[in-house]
Amino acid sequence: MAALPLLNHLRVPVFCAPMFLVSDPHLVVAACTAGVVGTFNHLNARTAGDFERWMDEITARLDEARRADPRRTVAPFAVNVAVRRAPLEERYDHDMEVIREHEVPLVISMNGSPRRIAETVHGYGGVLIHDVPSVELARKAVDAGADGLIALCGGAGGHTGTASPFALVPQIRRFFDGPLALAGAVSDGRGIRAAQALGADYAYMGTRFIATQECGVPTAYKELLVSQGTEDVIATDAITGLQANFLRGSIVGAGLDPAALPVPKGLFQPAIPEDVKGWRDVWSGGHGVGLIDDIPSVAELVDRLRREYLATS
Template structure:
C-alpha cells in the first residue's frame, strides 16, 4: 500500500529532479497539474553572504500550492519533493537538511548514498524518504538504513542511469520489497507509465520530457535538442561527472568532442562542494534519457501532463477492454 501522500495523484507519476533544469516554476506547474514535482536542493544556489535561496524557494512553492488548493478544493495540487545529494563532498547537506526539516518538506529524495540521519529528518517532520538505486544490492542497503521507498533507475534513464533492464531490476526488488517502488528509464508516454505499473512499479519517475517545457530552467537550444533527438542520439559516459550518465551526443559534438571516442573518469571526479560535480568546462554538455523520441515540441508542463494523462487512460482502456 502506498503512503497516503503518494495516493490520489492525477496519474501515477513523480517528476524527477534535474540538475539546473528543475526550479520553482516547473515544480509548481507539475504539482498544480496533478503529479509530484521535485527539484535538487543544490539547484538553489546563492552567492556568498546572501540568504539561503533554498528558504525562499520552499516558501514560494508552499505558498503558491496553498493558494491553489484554497481556490481549487476539488482539484488540489500534488505534493512536492526535494532531492538531497548525499555525497561526502556536499558541504551544504547538513544546512539543507535543517531547512527542509523546518519547512516540513513532504517527500525527500536521496541520491548517491543512503544516510540514516537524512531519512530520520524526513520522518521527524512528517515526510517520507525515497532513495534512488541502480541495483538490488543498493536497494536493500537503502531500506536497511531507513528509506521508505525506492526509485529504480534503470537503463535508458537520464542523468546517472543504471545499466540494468527495468524488467530485471523491478523483478529482483519485488521479490522481497512490498513498499513504494518507482521506476525511471525512458518513460515518456502514458502507455509507458502503465507498462511500469504492469512490471511491478507503483509509479513512474519521469525527467527528460519536462526539459522541453516552458517552465524548465533550460536554454532554448537544450529544449529544442530534446525535441529533435531520439534514442540513437544518447551517449553513455563517465567523463563528465565521474559516474556513468546519459547525454545528448549533439551537445558533446558542439563542445568539440567526439561522442564515439570519449575518455572515462572515476568517482574521484565527483565534487558537490560548489553545487554540482559537473565542471564549468562541461556546462554545455546536456543530459537526457532515451525516451525523448516521444517529445516533439516545447509546451507548458500542464500540457505535457495532460497528454500523459490522456495516453495513460487510452492505454488502460485498450488493455483492459
Template sequence: MSDVLPTAFASTTASALRERLKIPLIAAPMFKVSSPALVTAVCRAGAIGAFPSINARTPGLFDEWMRELGEALSVPTDDGSLPAPLAVNLLTHDSNPRFEPDFEIVCKWRAPIVITSVGRPEVVMDAVHDYGGLVFADVVSLHHARRAAACGVDGMVLLCAGAGGQTGRLNPMAFVEAVRQFYDGILIVAGGITRGHQLRAVENMGADLAYCGTRFIVTPESNAPADHKAAIIGAEIDDVWDSDAMSGIPASMLRSSLERLGLTPETRWLQEKREKYDWGSVKETPGVFSLGHGAGDIVKEESAASIIARMEEEYRRSATE
C-alpha cells in the same frame, strides 16, 4: 516551525500517496532544469513535482523557493482539491558542501518527500520521519537496493537503462522483479518514460510510480536554455550516450555535446577510474546537455499541465484497451 504552511507541506503516508495523485508520476528532479515554476505546475496538475535543492544558487535562495512553493501549493486547484505533494532531491554525497544547510531547510519546511542521491539515505531518515515525511533513495543496482531496504527507506527510485542524467544499466522489468523479492515499499521506475500507457506498464510490472524527466525539460516552466530544448526536439534515441567522463558515475548525455569535448565511443568511459564521485566536475562543466532515451518522442515544447493531461488520458485509455 512557524514558517511551515501545513496545507502545502502536509505529511502523507506511503499507502495514501497514490490517492493524492491523478497519475502515478514524478516529474524527475533535474540539475539546473527543474524550477519552482515547473514544480508548481506539475503539482497543481496532479503529479509529484521534484527539484534538486542545489538548483537554488544558495541555501538562502532555496529557503525562499520553499516559501514560494508553500504559498503556491496551499491554493486549491480548480476542482477544489489540494495540489499533489512536492519532493526535494538532496545530494547526500560528501562532496556536496550544501548538504547540511539544505537539509536544515528541508526540515524547517517539512518537505513531504525527500529523494536522496549519490550517498547514504540513512543520514536523513530519522529527521524526515520525525516530522512525518517520506524518504526515497536513488538506486542503480541490486546491491544499492538492498542497502536502501536495510535503512528502512519508504521508496526507491530504480534508475534503469535510458534514464536521463544519472543513469543505470539494468532492464526495468528485471530490476523491479529482483527488488520485489525482498522489498514491499514504493518502487519508482526511471528510464525513457514519456507516455501514459507506459505508466500503466510500470504498474503492471509491479512498481508504483514512474519518473519522467526529459519530457519536462521542453516546457516553458523549465529552466533549460533554448539550445538544450532544441537539442532534445532534434534528438533520437541513438543520440543519447551514457558516459562516466563527467563525474565518475554513468550519466546519459547528448552525444554531440560529449563529442565537442573530444569524447568518442572508445573514450567516453574513463580509462583511469575515479575512486570517488566528483560533484565539482559536474557543476563546472558547461554546455553538456542531459537527456534520456525518451527524447525521440519529443517534437515540440508543451506546458507541464498539457503533458500531464495527455498522459492522464493515455493512462486511463490504456486500462480499457
C-alpha cells in the same frame, strides 16, 4: 504494491524527476498544480539563502493554488538531497534543517546511505524515498530506513542505471512491498502503465518534462530533445567522472568528439576542458527522447499522459 496515501489523488502516477541545474520552483509548481509530484535537487539552489527562498516560494505558491480552487488536484512536492558527505557537508546540514522546518512531505535521497537522513525526515512525519540502480543497493536502502525506492534503470537521463526494468523492478518486488517508482525512458502514458505492470507504483519522468514551456533551460536544449533520437543518447563517464547519459548534439556543440572522449582522472574527476561543464554545457537526456516531438506546457503534457494512461489496458 503500496502507493503512498498522500499521493492517492494524483492525476496520473508520475514524479517530475529532480534534474540537476534544470528543476526550479517554476517547474516544480507547474508539475504540482498539474497533478503530479514536482521535485528539485537542493543544490539547484546555488546558495543556502537561495534554498530558503525556493522553499518559501514553492510552499506559498502551492498553498495559494489550493486556496484558489479547493477542488483542484495540487500534488505535494519533494526535495532531492545528496547525502554523500564531503564537499557538501555545510550545505547538507543547513538544507536539512530548512526541510525539517518546512516539513517537506517527500524527501528523495541519493549518493550515499539514507540512514543519516531517515531520522530527521521521520521525525516530522515525512516520507523518505531513495534511488537505487541495483538489487544490492535497494536492500541496503531499505535496511537503512528508506520508506520507498526509485528503481534507476537503464535508459534514464542523468546518472543512469544499467539494469533492465524487466529485471530490476520484479527483483526488488521479491523483498520490498513498499512504494516503488521506475526511472528510465518513460515518456508517455503507455510507459507509465508498463511500469505498473512490472510492479512499480509510479513512473519517475525527467527528460520529457525538460521539453516543456515552463522548464527554464535554454530553448536550444528543448529543441535538441525534439530533434535527437535514442541513438543520439551516449552513456559516458567522460563528462562528469561518473557514467551518465548525454545528448550527442550537445557533446559536439561543446567542442568535444563523441568518438574520442577523454578518460576521466577518477570518480567525479572528468578530464574534459575546464571551461566545459557537464549539465551546464553538455546536456543530458534519457532514451525516451525518441518519443519527444513537441514542447507543450506542463499542464498539456500531464493531460496527454493521463489520456494515454487511461487508454492503455
